[in-house]
Amino acid sequence: MISPVIFIFSLLLSTSHAAVQDFCVADLEAPESPAGYACKKPAAVTVNDFVFSGLGIPGDTSNIIKAGVTTAFASDFPGVNGLGISLARADIAVGGVIPFHTHPGGSEVLLVVEGTIFAGFVSSANDVYTQTLQKGDIMVFPQGLLHFQINSGSSTAVGFVSFSSATPGLQLLPYALFKNDLPTDIIAATTFLDEDQIMKLKAVLGGTG
Template sequence: MISPIFFVFSLIVSCSYALHVQDFCVADYTAPQGPAGYSCKDPAKVTVDDFVHSGFGVPSNSSNVFKFGFTPAFASNLPGLNGLGVSLGHTDVEIGGVVPIHSHPGATELVVVAEGSSIIGGFIGSNNKVYQKILNKGDTMVLPQGLYHFFVNQGTTPAIIYAAFSSEGPTVQLMDTSLFKNDLASDIIAKTTLLDAAQIQKLLGGTN
């Protein structure tokens, strides 16, 4: 049985620690960035604007071959997110547009369809099994960390998708560009993918 004296002492230590825990670590973009992320801004210089992002009211730029655009609210442009392990993104997908197959090596993603219908969303498991579903407005889907995933807007209206990440600065790796828009020699790609040089050059312009 825990003695009353030990319990009281533990409670005092816990309360003392809680009083010294920093509420936040707003990113200081003027200081050097280390492996753990941004340095903390002087709390005396922190304002409410460090915790507010207003970029989602404007459509993302979707003028590309995939017909989709993405606007982030990451620690890199919303300093109050620094160190909190969460972030948000806004994706616009035009009619017939796609979010190409990609992964976030260090983050799980949770999406919700805010506008649109008949959107194919899915991911590929490490066993190469595909998990896909037709999503409509209001539907939510979780995309496990590190797995390749995609969206296809086969509906008749543009789609808006919000994505929450378990990282304040998730990285992204597009499968297409990783394979065919890198500085790896085409003959190496040919040997490792069983594609011939002509096929590689045709795919997204090839490499070198």
């Protein structure tokens, strides 16, 4: 009669060669789908697919929002494809803001490493949650909810952000409303904003109509 120890050991040996797909490095030459990128062939994968150095470089804040965001999503960092994680860096100059936006594909955690950031989000019940964050503080923003970050200090603020998706997506509310060709009267009817103000915002952000 075979002892239980020998039986378990033999079972482990018999399954040790089962095929396991350790990773799915993004093939950026292939089209992206809602499920992510197709996997690069293992023979074409290198260590460089698992390393990303962009977050060590400050983002460009010389723009209308005085903020720069550097992403390490699957499209930038192929090694995270399919792993349910990604990162970003946010640099916000004095007086800068990352306007109301959403990430439809993932939740966000913000870690402040420099400066002071006033941040918040709005729930689907229209409850507002805001907090002034200092160096070392973190705040979570649930998936799909509108949220924002403002530099509320006297020096540049820097935050590192993690996401629960390799492709969290991004939609900035001001751009969604005023940086397209949606007719001004439609925007006015659906937002109750004044048409003159809508036209001014379109002129600033590059919208038409």
